[in-house]
Amino acid sequence: MKPPKFDYHAPTTVDEAITLLSRYGDDAKLLAGGQSLMPLLNFRLARPAALIDLNRVEGLAGIREVDGQVRFGAMTRQRAIEFSPVVARRLPLLVEATKLVGHLPIRSRGTIGGSIAHADPAAEYPAVLAALDGEVVVRGPRGERVVKPADFFQTYLTTTLGRDEVLTEVRLPAMDGKAGWAFEEFSRRHGDFALVGIAAIVAGDGARCTMARLATAGAGPVPVRLRAAERILESQGLGDAAIEAAAARAAEIVEPDSDLHASAAYRKNLTRVLTERAVRRAVTRLGGR
Amino acid sequence: MISRSPSLIGARVTRVEDARLLTGRGRYVADLDAPGAVHVAFVRSPHAAAHVGRIDVTRALAEPGVVACLTAADLAPLARPIRAESRTRGYRATDLGALASGVVRHQGEAVAAVVAESRYVAEDAADLVGVDWEPLPAVTDPRAAAAAGPFVHADLGTNVILEREFRTGEVEPAFRAATLVVADRFRFHRHAAIAMENRACLAAWDTGRGDLTLHSTTQIPGMIRDALADILDLPGHRIRVVAPDVGGGFGMKTILYPEEVAVAAIARRLGRPVKWIGDRREDLLTSSQAWDEQVDAELAVDGVGHILGLRATVLCDVGAYSMYPWTASIEAVQVISFLPGPYRVPAYRGAVQAVATNKAPMGPYRGVGRPVSAFVVEGLLDRAARRLQLDPGEIRRRNFVRPDEAPYRSASGVVWDTATFAECLERACRIADYEGLRRQQQEARAAGRSFGIGIASYVELTGVGSAIPASPGADISTGTEGATVRVDASGTVTATFAIASQGQGHETTLAQVVAGTLGARLGDVRVVHGDTAAGPIGSGTYASRTAVIAGGAAVRAAEAVRDKALVIAAHLLEASASDLDVADGVISVRGAGDRRVTLREVARAAYAAGRRLPHGLEPGLEATRYYDPYFGTASGATHIAVVEIDRAVAAVRLHRYVIAEDCGRVINPLVVEGQTIGGLAQGVGAALLEEVVYDGGGQLLTGTLLDYLVPMATDMPPITVEHLDRPSPSTLGGFRGVGEGGTIGAPAAIANAVSDALAPLGIEITELPITPERLFQLLAVC
């Protein structure tokens, strides 16, 4: 469990990182918190010729409020997000999701950019990005692009990020202060990746639902917006019957896989139950906290 | 006799070893420096079964920093294969080379050793070794493998490497006479030990002296030394085996592993120290594993729940090799030895087959077989109770061996020296407020919730002496241990043992026994262990034996030293030895406290001799004594688990846990609680989380701790542990073993609690661990 040999670079600017990426072609990896990459290296499942360490790049970490958005530098640690007053105020869903990411030491190193670029289908941040319909900012030799989640996540551990591109920023729209929210997940143990997780945001007044956002983690190769289920809530309101119908619909939409820990059927069941629980809990938070 | 410092035995003192172990100052094999040491990475088989063709090491040898690259052919002249013999009829031994030659029989088996200046270089070069593998069909289903080939060991002509049967009473008539027979097929899946410290060893060959020193993460330095003497063809006194600080063993480190032989042989060949620090992947692939039984069992009872008969057929998947010293019998035979539990079972038949497969070898693991037997028999009792509408506590009360029946010979022939089983149950029920829990359950059920209470009672044989070999038929001595207690001229005490510690706190508990018996201050006693070059002969720590056997030897040696100290003190004080008291390192004349000498003064006299010693008394103040408890002693407990099931997501939540246990005279309640709770955690793992999974081709699917799930602090419920503290009548000191009990009771108690919670749905747990997926499948058919 020792990594194979690799070159190591510690650029101080994003441009320098991009130049290095271009130089190695297909064969370099950006190093952020290392919480996913280092195990891959130690198992020799990844054998890049070079690691380009982003930890010394100036200005790549930080949380800013701009134009109704909260913008996170890619290297912002998950732990910083967990305790940010801005995030607590504007994106309480993200705080709840962050507490479910691994364990304290992992969040102390792990970054929001790393989590989203890594695109583990069971990770919480991609689900939150999808639920909030945020954006990621990506920079490469040809300049900058702003990408929506649906155009970013392709399949397991795969995104549309180019080999020579760096994810520089994650932008999430501030939540409506009157909306209710919840992140519900089921994992084998505290801190494990979710077997299934559901991010939910609802607005309205109990009977009426003016907006519903539902997204999954672990229920397929990429985070899925459960639009048909959202529409049920938006058209039928937030009563028991509507919530149950939306949850049942959610389970129909997802196409999870079977693995060692859970069959597809069990994951569908979890999708239904957790959608129901997430929406119910979100409803209890309606109208401002 | 004369009073000592008896209060030390039983005192809740904190562990002396924790100062170093909890502050990162422990010294494990990986921490040891050896000048000029080289590092090994093994080339391991990616296949479960394969012929090993040509091994090409030329590219590996060309890597800068590579010192050597060795295969079986290179080591064969230096080391014989490991072979675990047994006199058991029908047993078939398997040869296990330090490196595999010709055939590999499980994924991860090593075929070559790359030796380099660092582990990094060694791993890089190991990647460059070319091996011509010719994959063979993998044997993975033990039921099919018991019936027909292919054979894991072609020369044996069978995969069944052991069969054993116990039979007592008239079994068939008992079943015919029964009012009720309950039966089920139980499945207890494979388990890995997951010690915090992976296996590791460091061998140094002293070319000048022709001596070998092996530092190893082992529980059995004495047995390793003896075995290496044969395997390496070296005189025993030229081999020193040291177990330094060891981070957990749980039985998995009671085996002589091929890496230990390989590293020793390579050190001898190269004349340089050789270090191998196993990583987690190697550990999951190659360390011994546990359980893996399928048990078909039936229990016959009369109309009021008295057991009339029990019969069981056990199929145990023992993996690729029969490991030294325990053989493949260890896990398999224990299941049928302990199936009758703490109960009167007038008629019993238990049969077991141990079947070889292309998986990592089976070894002893905390509880050994008994977690499985408890799961089965406790599960059957609960089934019978449900059918007879009896409380599960009541059916146990009706069947426990009673205190007045002890010593009691169980249906499998094990002798229980005492029988405090009913008392354990009553205590556990009282602490748990059993009646209150049942009321809580009714309320929960009325509200549609699934709340369950599970009871498990068990008894185990601990501190097993020479009457019963710890592994049936194996050619090893496991019944004795020695202790050397020496008071030096400064008045401090060194107590040396051949046992080894993997974190159990022996440096504290054995010091309490020595200090308490000798009348010394606890801080004046230092315990040395785990080094075959120091102190008496013995085998090591396993099978809940150290407190009993090493503790008994400690009592004897400390008594001998104390008696001599009193003779010397009597001489110095001009008093009669029988008038003296000793406590806290001071010997005084009873009733005349100012007439006193310290242990230090006595020790000085003992070594200065001359006129300070009584005429004719041999100088010195030390003694070595051995102890053999002969039969061993019963250690038992009742566990009560309280669970709530979240049916919608198919999850079991442990709500509360109570243990009332009888480990005889408690040396240190803190240590007993630590052992019990640690054991319980491993039982929780077995019940809910931990499962080694191989696919049909023998590929390990749980090769990381992302997939092999051990319990964490957050998986543990609030726990209460109570001690009965009933000294054993059959061991010196009255101690019973307690290292394994927590693991024995927990899977059964948790399984019973889940079955109890889901009884309204007619669900019985037959398979462990109870994963969410399994529970989901059970609930789906309701």
Ligand SMILES: Cc1cc2nc3c(=O)[nH]c(=O)nc-3n(C[C@H](O)[C@H](O)[C@H](O)COP(=O)(O)OP(=O)(O)OC[C@H]3O[C@@H](n4cnc5c(N)ncnc54)[C@H](O)[C@@H]3O)c2cc1C
């Ligand atoms: C025991 C354990 C439990 C965990 N549990 C969870 C969990 O429950 N939920 C969860 O979501 N995660 C979990 N994780 C993963 C953790 O959250 C990681 O921090 C995260 O997945 C990756 O972030 P990182 O900053 O560590 O990235 P790294 O490991 O450094 O990188 C991951 C990948 O992303 C690429 N990358 C990183 N930054 C950028 C960038 N700015 N631009 C382009 N590519 C980039 C890297 O090249 C690499 O391929 C767990 C990890 C561990 C070890």
